[in-house]
Amino acid sequence: xxxxxxxxxxxxxxxxxxxxxxxxxxxxxxxxxxxxxxxxxxxxxxxxxxxxxxxxxxxxxxxxxxxxxxxxxxxxxxxxxxxxxxxxxxxxxxxxxxxxxxxxxxxxxxxxxxxxxxxxxxx
Amino acid sequence: xxxxxxxxxxxxxxxxxxxxxxxxxxxxxxxxxxxxxxxxxxxxxxxxxxxxxxxxxxxxxxxxxxxxxxxxxxxxxxxxxxxxxxxxxxxxxxxxxxxxxxxxxxxxxxxxxxxxxxxxxxxxxxxxxxxxxxxxxxxxxxxxxxxxxxxxxxxxxxxxxxxxxxxxxxxxxxxxxxxxxxxxxxxxxxxxxxxxxxxxxxxxxxxxxxxxxxxxxxxxxxxxxxxxxxxxxxxxxxxxxxxxxxxxxxxxxxxxxxxxxxxxxxxxxxxxxxxxxxxxxxxxxxxxxxxxxxxxxxxxxxxxxxxxxxxxxxxxxxxxxxxxxxxxxxxxxxxxxxxxxxxxxxxxxxxxxxxxxxxxxxxxxxxxxxxxxxxxxxxxxxxxxxxxxxxxxxxxxxxxxxxxxxxxxxxxxxxxxxxxxxxxxxxxxxxxxxxxxxxxxxxxxxxxxxxxxxxxxxxxxxxxxxxxxxxxxxxxxxxxxxxxxxxxxxxxxxxxxxxxxxxxxxxxxxxxxxxxxxxxxxxxxxxxxxxxxxxxxxxxxxxxxxxxxxxxxxxxxxxxxxxxxxxxxxxxxxxxxxxxxxxxxxxxxxxxxxxxxxxxxxxxxxxxxxxxxxxxxxxxxxxxxxxxxxxxxxxxxxxxxxxxxxxxxxxxxxxxxxxxxxxxxx
Amino acid sequence: xxxxxxxxxxxxxxxxxxxxxxxxxxxxxxxxxxxxxxxxxxxxxxxxxxxxxxxxxxxxxxxxxxxxxxxxxxxxxxxxxxxxxxxxxxxxxxxxxxxxxxxxxxxxxxxxxxxxxxxxxxxxxxxxxxxxxxxxxxxxxxxxxxxxxxxxxxxxxxxxxxxxxxxxxxxxxxxxxxxxxxxxxxxxxxxxxxxxxxxxx
Numbered sequence: 001x002x003x004x005x006x007x008x009x010x011x012x013x014x015x016x017x018x019x020x021x022x023x024x025x026x027x028x029x030x031x032x033x034x035x036x037x038x039x040x041x042x043x044x045x046x047x048x049x050x051x052x053x054x055x056x057x058x059x060x061x062x063x064x065x066x067x068x069x070x071x072x073x074x075x076x077x078x079x080x081x082x083x084x085x086x087x088x089x090x091x092x093x094x095x096x097x098x099x100x101x102x103x104x105x106x107x108x109x110x111x112x113x114x115x116x117x118x119x120x121x122x123x
Numbered sequence: 124x125x126x127x128x129x130x131x132x133x134x135x136x137x138x139x140x141x142x143x144x145x146x147x148x149x150x151x152x153x154x155x156x157x158x159x160x161x162x163x164x165x166x167x168x169x170x171x172x173x174x175x176x177x178x179x180x181x182x183x184x185x186x187x188x189x190x191x192x193x194x195x196x197x198x199x200x201x202x203x204x205x206x207x208x209x210x211x212x213x214x215x216x217x218x219x220x221x222x223x224x225x226x227x228x229x230x231x232x233x234x235x236x237x238x239x240x241x242x243x244x245x246x247x248x249x250x251x252x253x254x255x256x257x258x259x260x261x262x263x264x265x266x267x268x269x270x271x272x273x274x275x276x277x278x279x280x281x282x283x284x285x286x287x288x289x290x291x292x293x294x295x296x297x298x299x300x301x302x303x304x305x306x307x308x309x310x311x312x313x314x315x316x317x318x319x320x321x322x323x324x325x326x327x328x329x330x331x332x333x334x335x336x337x338x339x340x341x342x343x344x345x346x347x348x349x350x351x352x353x354x355x356x357x358x359x360x361x362x363x364x365x366x367x368x369x370x371x372x373x374x375x376x377x378x379x380x381x382x383x384x385x386x387x388x389x390x391x392x393x394x395x396x397x398x399x400x401x402x403x404x405x406x407x408x409x410x411x412x413x414x415x416x417x418x419x420x421x422x423x424x425x426x427x428x429x430x431x432x433x434x435x436x437x438x439x440x441x442x443x444x445x446x447x448x449x450x451x452x453x454x455x456x457x458x459x460x461x462x463x464x465x466x467x468x469x470x471x472x473x474x475x476x477x478x479x480x481x482x483x484x485x486x487x488x489x490x491x492x493x494x495x496x497x498x499x500x501x502x503x504x505x506x507x508x509x510x511x512x513x514x515x516x517x518x519x520x521x522x523x524x525x526x527x528x529x530x531x532x533x534x535x536x537x538x539x540x541x542x543x544x545x546x547x548x549x550x551x552x553x554x555x556x557x558x559x560x561x562x563x564x565x566x567x568x569x570x571x572x573x574x575x576x577x578x579x580x581x582x583x584x585x586x587x588x589x590x591x592x593x594x595x596x597x598x599x600x601x602x603x604x605x606x607x608x609x610x611x612x613x614x615x616x617x618x619x620x621x622x623x624x625x626x627x628x629x630x631x632x633x634x635x636x637x638x639x640x641x642x643x644x645x646x647x648x649x650x651x652x653x654x655x656x657x658x659x660x661x662x663x664x665x666x667x668x669x670x671x672x673x674x675x676x677x678x679x680x681x682x683x684x685x686x687x688x689x690x691x692x693x694x695x696x697x698x699x700x701x702x703x704x705x706x707x708x709x710x711x712x713x714x715x716x717x718x719x720x721x722x723x724x725x726x727x728x729x730x731x732x733x734x735x736x737x738x739x740x741x742x743x744x745x746x747x748x749x750x751x752x753x754x755x756x757x758x759x760x761x762x763x764x765x766x767x768x769x770x771x772x773x774x775x776x777x778x779x780x781x782x783x784x785x786x787x788x789x
Numbered sequence: 790x791x792x793x794x795x796x797x798x799x800x801x802x803x804x805x806x807x808x809x810x811x812x813x814x815x816x817x818x819x820x821x822x823x824x825x826x827x828x829x830x831x832x833x834x835x836x837x838x839x840x841x842x843x844x845x846x847x848x849x850x851x852x853x854x855x856x857x858x859x860x861x862x863x864x865x866x867x868x869x870x871x872x873x874x875x876x877x878x879x880x881x882x883x884x885x886x887x888x889x890x891x892x893x894x895x896x897x898x899x900x901x902x903x904x905x906x907x908x909x910x911x912x913x914x915x916x917x918x919x920x921x922x923x924x925x926x927x928x929x930x931x932x933x934x935x936x937x938x939x940x941x942x943x944x945x946x947x948x949x950x951x952x953x954x955x956x957x958x959x960x961x962x963x964x965x966x967x968x969x970x971x972x973x974x975x976x977x978x979x980x981x982x983x984x985x986x987x988x989x990x
Binding site for chain 3: 013014015018021022025026029030032033035036037043046047050051053054057058061062065066076077080081083084087088091092095096099100
Binding site: 268332339343344371374375377378379381382390391392398399401404750754760765 | 801804807815816820839921922925
């Protein structure tokens, strides 16, 4: 393997970066909070804005605190992170899509009623 | 007073927990007697010290691999006897005959069969072979985290002991190998069976997750100098794909099992019927893990086939790059198809169509791999050794299984055959030919590296043929029965259906497979008996291509006297062609033994047992013990030692002298 | 490894640290998938209140905002501990760890008292599918915080006793990764569970 230096010593941590990251994360948190408590826009717009703010937060944390992107080549950590995001998104969105579709067609309430009847009928 | 005392100390445990039915009682007595015999023998021959120092506390992946294989083979016998019981029941339980087993026993048997075969046989063989081979193939001496590797093994073993303990104390789950709720909820399964299922899988599953991380890091960081990713042996590539799936699928299993346990123990409502639970979510989650799991098992097996075909065709693997891309495609696609396990649950045509098409797409990379193997054989100088017999059986059976799989990927057809024996036949074709045959082939291929001698070829071929023919007899009738309408998990059926002849044929098939297993055990015994004649003096018994064949057999604990340098894909083959030999000596860092992994394994067993029987005190003590053990371990600043170049040279010379003695037998 | 050897021990140590950091990173990614599954469960079950209260009735947003800011600040102070580590300033490292520990403890205490209030009002995890998934998702994060605090205490004591040795520095680095990661998870809990759950839907 190529010469490896301890990952952390290699990174150049600086107050500036941490303070920027901290301020940005507080800012987006408070913005999201105000959006919900003082917000006047419609629910749908608020939802999208909240998702955007969460994404901003996510990136801020990754870049300023977890130092993603400062890795030297080959960027294995970044690759694994991207894979994780892909799989997590597939599992979450896939589950939600599947389950909402199922609920729409056979609501759990109806199914529970059906199962109760089955139980009562001695099955 | 006595009541609260009993709850604190015994939970749900009482004398009623010991088996009542004759079958389970027999099995329980067998297990206890077997354990006693082993313990007595160990004491009689004063082997405890040896066992502790050489095996139980070892962090050597080669030894850990051997222990994985031993546990997996023992579990194969256990799961296999479950299979024989099922075949027996279905062959005779017709009309007025109710068969040898009660419905409840039968349900426990099929639940245990599936669980044991997947988690403790297939996974065990897989991690065993990876431990035995992967580091050496990468030109490395060890995995990335030797301590964690041992810990993974002991968690796996702890789960294995729990699942077998259910025969002796309590009962096993009767809810199928994936324990669908609401049947597996407290209301419908009030006993401890489902809890045994949950905790044995949970503990073994955490071990698997740690192994996944470990091997992933090993491949990324432990490759020898010059071995770029595209110069890795194909087995390493397939393990890489498989371990990515382990890392991202097993957390889903952990969550699913935890939620089911929370439902059962704390009265939550994730999957309950009523109170806002949704049983369909369980099915969705368990298959979001379960489908990748199939590929976790089959990818390393594909890797083994790739190595074997190239070696025994004496050609380099055809289409290396396309193989890598195929693995990548399988990794991605395997995470996008899980709904095809529940097409019939009621999702709309749009959902079913998307997942159906994604399922069919998987046939493309898999087809690429099959053709690559065939083209590797084409114009090669093929040697039909027993690993090749396994491989040829695999190609034929796997294609039948693949074709039936693509059939069932069509939702409309799946509605016909869902939960029928057609499905059972399909997935057994995939798992037995795709996974089990591959691991057997791999064991035959690599055991000389472990034992130092070759296995008996004749018996190996007979075993392979017994498995192939027995498999066809056992499972082809099930395809037909499935199309005739036989559902899975039947403990009894009506004589007028006319199914019995086919079930009897399937039973004969199972007997032929048993004959195959007997041949394999015989093969091992005969080979050990004749070990002096069969000894592999060169370290390269098959004229191999990859780095593991460049070290002597059995592999010394330090593996390479000096780490190799790689410039080619099949470095060892290239070296042989050029008449070169890599060598020299260097100082080597090796991990010291540690008793902590086996202790944590034991403590996690206590946690599991306490949680199953609601002996919360025991569970808490176990948990605190684990935390303490980890802290104690983290205080150890010198977990490694140095083996000097001089010492290595001395050991090598001693080994060479011994080889000369063996050579007399040749 | 006290024996005399030709090995470049500095390099060996650096490689080991590199491996451990990467391995820990992979572990964090698997933990992300674990949380993703819990989020999926919450997303599916959040409407199943079974006649019980929903998020809008239960969540006190100002309280949760304070919780969030406490946790964000603790992440920042953990970063300051890392900066001190870079300067090999042992006193400052221990000091900032202590601040982080206190903030983490405050966060955990707030979360537990929030849970306690809900349970005493009769809205425990037994009440409905929604509450089961709420308690499990948020509770799993809380469990991680607890593990982080125990770990922080152990590493803090190591730092005091052994100084900033190679091993201690490695462990501090991993701990900081873990702590920042928990921050990331909380952002999603704050947004998905608390903020979206309080909207008029």
